[in-house]
Amino acid sequence: MDKTIIKHAVITALILAAFTVVGTAILSGTFEVTKTPIAESERQAKLQLLSQVMPASLHDNDLLNDSLDLPATPELGLRSGAKVYRARMKGAPAGVVLEAIAPDGYSGEIKLLIGVAVDGSLTGVRVLAHKETPGLGDYIELAHSDWIKHFDGQSLARTPDDGWKVKKDGGQFDYMTGATITPRAVVKAVHKALKYYEQSHEELFATDAAKQEGENA
Amino acid sequence: MSQYGEIVENGLWKQNPGVVQLLGLCPTLAVTSTAVNGLSLGIATSLVMALSNASVSPVRKLVPDEIRIPVFILIIAALVTVVDLTMNAYFHPLYNVLGIFIPLIVTNCIVLARVEAFAAKNPVTPSALDGFVMGLGLTFVLTLLGAMREFVGKGTVLSGLDLVFGPEAKALVWQVIPDYPGFLLAILPPGAFIGLGLLIAGRNWVEQRRTAAQTVPPLVPSPSH
Numbered sequence: 001m002d003k004t005i006i007k008h009a010v011i012t013a014l015i016l017a018a019f020t021v022v023g024t025a026i027l028s029g030t031f032e033v034t035k036t037p038i039a040e041s042e043r044q045a046k047l048q049l050l051s052q053v054m055p056a057s058l059h060d061n062d063l064l065n066d067s068l069d070l071p072a073t074p075e076l077g078l079r080s081g082a083k084v085y086r087a088r089m090k091g092a093p094a095g096v097v098l099e100a101i102a103p104d105g106y107s108g109e110i111k112l113l114i115g116v117a118v119d120g121s122l123t124g125v126r127v128l129a130h131k132e133t134p135g136l137g138d139y140i141e142l143a144h145s146d147w148i149k150h151f152d153g154q155s156l157a158r159t160p161d162d163g164w165k166v167k168k169d170g171g172q173f174d175y176m177t178g179a180t181i182t183p184r185a186v187v188k189a190v191h192k193a194l195k196y197y198e199q200s201h202e203e204l205f206a207t208d209a210a211k212q213e214g215e216n217a
Numbered sequence: 218m219s220q221y222g223e224i225v226e227n228g229l230w231k232q233n234p235g236v237v238q239l240l241g242l243c244p245t246l247a248v249t250s251t252a253v254n255g256l257s258l259g260i261a262t263s264l265v266m267a268l269s270n271a272s273v274s275p276v277r278k279l280v281p282d283e284i285r286i287p288v289f290i291l292i293i294a295a296l297v298t299v300v301d302l303t304m305n306a307y308f309h310p311l312y313n314v315l316g317i318f319i320p321l322i323v324t325n326c327i328v329l330a331r332v333e334a335f336a337a338k339n340p341v342t343p344s345a346l347d348g349f350v351m352g353l354g355l356t357f358v359l360t361l362l363g364a365m366r367e368f369v370g371k372g373t374v375l376s377g378l379d380l381v382f383g384p385e386a387k388a389l390v391w392q393v394i395p396d397y398p399g400f401l402l403a404i405l406p407p408g409a410f411i412g413l414g415l416l417i418a419g420r421n422w423v424e425q426r427r428t429a430a431q432t433v434p435p436l437v438p439s440p441s442h
């Protein structure tokens with residue numbers, strides 16, 4: 001084998017390796033520098049989201065430090081585990097924030113964040129993720145319309161079971177022409193979540209999970 | 218014309234990456250549902266292109282021909298990741314809007330194309346300028362296409378501006394037609410293809426008129442009978 005070819009190949013490989021090392025060094029440096037700010041802004045973003053469905057005036061604890069890991073819960077449409085954040089006022093239960101999934105959206109799942117006060121009334125609902133048609137079904141997002149705010153203050157006590165439908169189906173909830181499947185799925189999921197809360201609020205507030213605080217810090 | 222003037226003219230008009238080279242099709246079609254989306258991704262791409270051209274140019278003589286593509290891609294990918302992490306850390310709201318599109322800048326052919334075609338053969342300053350102006354050319358196309366699709370599809374221009382500049386910017390959103398019922402085709406992907414086709418046709422039309430005006434002496438009247 002020709003010596004010069006081998007020499008050339010070795011040099012080329014070394015140059016490529018050198019670029020890789022420098023590139024990796026720059027990346028790990030940037031990662032180290034931005035790690036703390038990213039964690040902090042993600043925490044802020046999460047708190048901001050939680051405060052939209054659970055007003056700060058209703059509780060005095062840090063929601064992110066008082067969470068409960070929920071196993072797969074079919075009542076909430078959860079096929080894998082999710083977190084429940086618990087709001088407390090002076091140590092007494094004030095409400096929970098549940099994650100729920102409406103499985104029957106027009107084009108797939110709709111992920112919801114649902115805030116429920118301790119008396120079973122809704123403090124807020126927000127859509128976390130969805131694949132509904134832009135311009136048609138996306139009015140469930142607060143960025144596109146106030147529709148989702150109709151849930152504020154709703155409860156099982158205020159609206160009987162057969163009212164938890166869109167108006168087209170004989171229920172109490174508005175919808176927009178051209179997209180009925182989407183709000184239908186959301187209303188159904190919220191209704192189911194409230195039923196779930198009614199059944200299991202005692203378990204949700206059980207304090208044993210407070211030991212998780214160390215883990216989350 | 219000076220070298221820099223030529224670079225600028227190439228990036229913005231003659232070799233525009235959006236409507237002439239057609240090298241940025243993936244973001245051009247996917248992101249341009251609104252003018253603000255197009256503008257934001259365009260600016261991020263321009264930044265990455267200026268940086269990658271500027272960092273490839275000084276090492277161009279160190280890199281053997283056989284491994285230039287892997288080295289260039291390595292540099293571009295590292296830069297995009299740095300931009301991605303930095304935006305996530307210090308511009309979080311904007312990152313939430315553009316989040317998934319930033320890593321996709323790596324796959325945008327125009328970045329590698331300019332590194333390969335220009336930065337690998339030219340000094341640092343013209344290379345950085347070329348990257349930035351090419352990015353700017355793409356930004357114009359993205360913003361224009363975004364504005365067209367938004368206007369036809371939703372009857373607004375600049376909606377979502379508040380996501381980038383804070384809630385005060387909401388006042389600048391221009392609701393051109395009140396109570397517009399919406400025209401879904403423009404918002405969905407086919408609208409992007411149709412819109413881009415119209416832009417390319419428009420650019421070609423202007424270009425043809427220009428060449429015609431240059432080649433035919435305007436003072437000679439055409440014989441009529």
